[in-house]
Amino acid sequence: MTTPLTPREVHLMRSSFEQLIVDINNTITVFYKNLFEIDPSLRAMFGDDVTAQGSKLMKMIVSILTSYDRLDEARAEMEDLGRLHVDYAVTEAQYEPIGEALLRTFEQELGDKFTDEVRDIWERVYKTIADMSIDGMTDLKNEQED
Numbered sequence: 053m054t055t056p057l058t059p060r061e062v063h064l065m066r067s068s069f070e071q072l073i074v075d076i077n078n079t080i081t082v083f084y085k086n087l088f089e090i091d092p093s094l095r096a097m098f099g100d101d102v103t104a105q106g107s108k109l110m111k112m113i114v115s116i117l118t119s120y121d122r123l124d125e126a127r128a129e130m131e132d133l134g135r136l137h138v139d140y141a142v143t144e145a146q147y148e149p150i151g152e153a154l155l156r157t158f159e160q161e162l163g164d165k166f167t168d169e170v171r172d173i174w175e176r177v178y179k180t181i182a183d184m185s186i187d188g189m190t191d192l193k194n195e196q197e198d
């Protein structure tokens with residue numbers, strides 16, 4: 053991340069996440085609805101099993117959250133996660149709809165609490181994590197070409 057999160061930003065990020073998990077099933081439903089509206093071609097990648105989709109989303113968000121305050125250490129982990137995504141046939145471009153769907157979901161679910169500051173925090177965190185994951189994907193693809 054270009055600028056590390058301040059303690060206030062960490063607090064805002066945590067409390068917004070806590071609100072989203074109160075009704076996690078709803079958050080998951082809204083996320084996938086948004087995602088498939090933004091990019092219907094992604095539907096096939098996630099299958100029809102909502103429970104499985106939900107656990108993937110949770111893993112995704114939790115891995116973002118648990119990485120934010122130790123991003124230097126998180127880099128290796130995120131790059132490995134990116135390498136794993138090559139097997140899932142994920143492309144670099146697909147990180148954009150995922151990020152957009154995530155932010156749209158947060159906006160819808162947090163209402164007034166999704167202030168510009170909160171949006172900015174999540175945008176920065178997602179971009180940082182996504183870039184690390186993309187680096188891992190790119191490395192693996194380059195190795196496979198060699």
Ligand code: HEM
Nearest residue numbers: 094097098108111112115116140142146147150181182185
């Ligand atoms: C920073 C962004 C992302 C993070 C942190 C993330 C995180 C994760 C994690 C933790 C898993 C579970 C890995 C496992 O234990 O098997 C996963 C699986 C998956 N991710 Fe991501 N992901 C990201 C971006 C994406 C993108 C852009 C796509 C493509 C649309 C994607 C598609 C998938 C799929 C299809 C699986 C599931 C494979 C399966 O279980 O069938 N992810 N992701």
